[in-house]
Amino acid sequence: MYGRKVKLRFYFIFIILIILSLSVFLILKSLEENVVYFQSPTEVKALVEIDKKKIRIGGMVKKDSILMREEELKFIVTDFKNEINVVYSGLIPNLFAEGKGVVAEGFLKDKSLFLATKILAKHDENYMPPEVKAALEEK
Amino acid sequence: MASLIGFYSLIFGFCLSFFIIFFSIRNYKDSNNFDTKIISLTFLQLFFVIVSFFGLIFSFVTSDFSNETVFNHSHSTKPLFYKISGTWGNHEGSLLLWLLVLTLFIFLFLIRSKDQTKQYRVLTLLFQEIIIIGFFIFVIKTSSPFNYIFPVPDEGLGLNPILQDPALAIHPPILYLGYVGSSIIFSSTLSAVSLGYMSKGWASHIKQWILTSWIFLTLGILLGSIWAYYELGWGGFWFWDPVENVSLMPWLALTTLFHCVLVLEKKLILTSWVVVLSISTFALSMCGTFLVRSGILNSVHTFANDPERGLFILIFLFCLIFLSLFIFFFFHKPENKINYNFFLLSKETSILVNNWFMMYFLIVVLIGTIYPIFLEVISSQKISVGPPFYNKLIIPFLIPFLLAMALGPKLEWIKSKLENKIYLILFFVLSLFLSIFIIKILGTNFLFNTILITPAFYLFLITIRDFVSMKLKNLSQNIAHFGFSLLILSILFNNILSTETITNLKVGETFQAKNYKINFESIDQEERQNFQSFIAKFNIENSDGSIEILKPELRVYNQPNIITSEADIKTNLLRDKFITINVVQNQEYFNVRYQIKPLMIWIWLSVLLISLGGLTSLIKKKYEK
Numbered sequence: 109m110y111g112r113k114v115k116l117r118f119y120f121i122f123i124i125l126i127i128l129s130l131s132v133f134l135i136l137k138s139l140e141e142n143v144v145y146f147q148s149p150t151e152v153k154a155l156v157e158i159d160k161k162k163i164r165i166g167g168m169v170k171k172d173s174i175l176m177r178e179e180e181l182k183f184i185v186t187d188f189k190n191e192i193n194v195v196y197s198g199l200i201p202n203l204f205a206e207g208k209g210v211v212a213e214g215f216l217k218d219k220s221l222f223l224a225t226k227i228l229a230k231h232d233e234n235y236m237p238p239e240v241k242a243a244l245e246e247k
Numbered sequence: 248m249a250s251l252i253g254f255y256s257l258i259f260g261f262c263l264s265f266f267i268i269f270f271s272i273r274n275y276k277d278s279n280n281f282d283t284k285i286i287s288l289t290f291l292q293l294f295f296v297i298v299s300f301f302g303l304i305f306s307f308v309t310s311d312f313s314n315e316t317v318f319n320h321s322h323s324t325k326p327l328f329y330k331i332s333g334t335w336g337n338h339e340g341s342l343l344l345w346l347l348v349l350t351l352f353i354f355l356f357l358i359r360s361k362d363q364t365k366q367y368r369v370l371t372l373l374f375q376e377i378i379i380i381g382f383f384i385f386v387i388k389t390s391s392p393f394n395y396i397f398p399v400p401d402e403g404l405g406l407n408p409i410l411q412d413p414a415l416a417i418h419p420p421i422l423y424l425g426y427v428g429s430s431i432i433f434s435s436t437l438s439a440v441s442l443g444y445m446s447k448g449w450a451s452h453i454k455q456w457i458l459t460s461w462i463f464l465t466l467g468i469l470l471g472s473i474w475a476y477y478e479l480g481w482g483g484f485w486f487w488d489p490v491e492n493v494s495l496m497p498w499l500a501l502t503t504l505f506h507c508v509l510v511l512e513k514k515l516i517l518t519s520w521v522v523v524l525s526i527s528t529f530a531l532s533m534c535g536t537f538l539v540r541s542g543i544l545n546s547v548h549t550f551a552n553d554p555e556r557g558l559f560i561l562i563f564l565f566c567l568i569f570l571s572l573f574i575f576f577f578f579h580k581p582e583n584k585i586n587y588n589f590f591l592l593s594k595e596t597s598i599l600v601n602n603w604f605m606m607y608f609l610i611v612v613l614i615g616t617i618y619p620i621f622l623e624v625i626s627s628q629k630i631s632v633g634p635p636f637y638n639k640l641i642i643p644f645l646i647p648f649l650l651a652m653a654l655g656p657k658l659e660w661i662k663s664k665l666e667n668k669i670y671l672i673l674f675f676v677l678s679l680f681l682s683i684f685i686i687k688i689l690g691t692n693f694l695f696n697t698i699l700i701t702p703a704f705y706l707f708l709i710t711i712r713d714f715v716s717m718k719l720k721n722l723s724q725n726i727a728h729f730g731f732s733l734l735i736l737s738i739l740f741n742n743i744l745s746t747e748t749i750t751n752l753k754v755g756e757t758f759q760a761k762n763y764k765i766n767f768e769s770i771d772q773e774e775r776q777n778f779q780s781f782i783a784k785f786n787i788e789n790s791d792g793s794i795e796i797l798k799p800e801l802r803v804y805n806q807p808n809i810i811t812s813e814a815d816i817k818t819n820l821l822r823d824k825f826i827t828i829n830v831v832q833n834q835e836y837f838n839v840r841y842q843i844k845p846l847m848i849w850i851w852l853s854v855l856l857i858s859l860g861g862l863t864s865l866i867k868k869k870y871e872k
Contacts, residue, residue, distance in 0.1 A: 142636035146629035176834040200838040
């Protein structure tokens with residue numbers, strides 16, 4: 109009924125569609141596995157159960173909370189409602205300081221202890237995690 | 248004063264746009280010859296933008312703090328070089344730079360396209376002027392670099408110290424030449440589509456412009472990457488950060504576009520690809536500006552935030568995309584008049600395969616970059632997409648991609664057979680053994696790495712063979728593909744072999760790592776123009792007895808009061824030794840990071856080679872004329 113060429117083109121489009129949907133599926137699938145959620149100390153407190161997945165927490169570094177030893181760095185992240193203890197060993201970015209915003213990536217041990225694998229540098233000295241900003245404005 | 252001149256010449260430049268449009272439309276309708284008055288007018292417009300730009304530079308150099316932009320981004324103690332580079336190190340100034348490059352490119356286009364038809368040139372100018380007008384309004388209305396502050400402050404707020412760096416000083420202009428260069432491609436493609444002007448001749452004419460902006464974009468990305476490597480102290484060169492991704496996306500589109508134009512030049516097919524890619528390259532470049540400047544991206548690199556500006560760019564971008572899609576659907580006539588058959592083994596098929604791979608990479612990067620934004624809007628959940636996502640989705644597809652890159656150029660146009668099959672197979676076996684051999688020595692994850700390294704070596708060896716066998720006609724392609732294989736190989740080995748030690752040390756302490764000992768000998772203080780410098784002295788004792796002295800630096804800037812770490816890097820052809828220190832307030836300990844990064848220099852060199860490939864092609868083209 110149809111010419112060979114039309115059939116060929118039909119198959120071609122069909123194959124492309126399959127490949128396209130397959131790749132979109134793959135992309136979305138691995139997105140699901142590889143995204144890192146961002147939570148504030150208050151959100152962590154509200155968790156029902158502790159997830160084993162990697163997350164990011166953000167807030168301000170509490171004043172006088174930094175404790176530095178040869179092997180590790182301890183500090184407290186606060187959003188002025190709740191706090192969370194962070195233990196970290198690794199590279200400390202330049203703008204990490206008491207009273208400044210911080211974003212840490214890692215795993216929750218329990219609701220008050222966070223084992224960080226990475227502290228993220230923010231390049232702007234005025235940067236503040238949005239949650240903290242909101243919390244400060246509420247005050 | 249300089250600000251005032253700058254502002255008024257900006258207004259003049261804006262008004263000139265309407266004159267240019269008026270005269271172009273008249274010229275388009277009436278006479279047969281191209282009206283040289285238009286060229287003079289575009290030159291005048293360029294001149295006014297240059298004056299405006301120099302006005303801003305002048306305000307920066309003289310630290311005129313009555314200018315709001317200067318106040319926000321400069322400081323009188325800053326070295327002259329960074330006062331000048333501060334001009335484009337901020338949102339307002341960088342948009343003025345956009346405008347400058349936009350007007351520069353259309354002027355260059357007009358004087359370099361004399362062999363093209365009048366209609367085509369005028370229409371290209373018209374499309375470009377639409378973009379220019381949009382940016383004029385954007386600059387004047389939402390982000391004028393010439394706002395006054397009264398009373399005049401005594402001192403400025405200073406430039407973010409990590410931007411006070413030679414590589415980052417020239418990074419924006421170069422990157423923008425690449426970004427904005429795509430505007431000419433966009434305008435001329437639209438005009439060619441509207442006029443049905445697409446031909447082999449047009450392809451070879453537009454190829455120069457594609458190559459030019461491609462080279463600048465490549466170099467711009469390279470500079471940004473080198474800067475991130477030594478200034479951010481993370482020791483990496485690519486973080487899959489949204490801001491990096493937005494520069495990679497136009498690059499991917501532009502690279503694909505270039506390959507399509509190669510086909511178009513020879514065979515007059517793939518015109519739809521060319522149109523769509525030209526549009527998307529420019530849209531992605533503008534998106535890059537939008538995403539970086541709007542503050543929508545939750546990125547560690549963003550410097551300037553203002554949602555209103557973002558909204559303007561977004562609306563403008565949508566108008567342009569709408570316009571271009573309209574032109575594409577209503578004017579574009581696909582080339583299907585002549586029945587063209589794609590044979591499986593031909594150059595055009597292999598380029599088509601390349602296109603699909605590139606589009607796949609582009610989609611991955613695009614989704615990874617914008618998905619977090621969507622999710623935040625829809626569900627107010629904050630997420631970030633990290634390197635594992637990209638690695639997982641891109642690396643497996645690099646394998647067939649590399650193989651296609653090695654074999655594709657071997658094919659002939661239209662229909663071909665692979666001749667000399669023996670050496671192709673031989674080389675494959677050779678690279679397979681080579682990879683197995685190397686991986687065995689290194690003793691890393693065997694299967695995965697072998698599968699990955701083999702095709703990279705394959706491309707590497709085949710391109711080397713082509714250099715030797717003196718196929719000069721493909722020299723530029725060969726250089727670029729060789730550079731790419733070198734890049735992949737360097738990145739792979741760099742990833743596999745990098746080692747690092749992170750520890751906290753006090754002055755005088757020693758850290759014993761597996762193969763070396765890190766002695767923190769001393770720290771000295773020095774006063775500099777706008778910062779205090781603390782130079783640490785480290786003494787690395789290797790297990791073979793050799794000693795290396797490294798001197799990383801901490802800088803405490805006075806305005807703004809920020810500490811930055813300057814890495815000390817000892818480079819040779821085989822590896823970089825990289826050390827950074829950092830200090831946390833009120834603590835005795837210094838945070839020390841020592842890394843050995845193999846083949847770093849080859850990553851930079853290979854990207855240079857890739858752009859050199861583009862340059863060779865550009866020069867060769869001129870030479871042939």
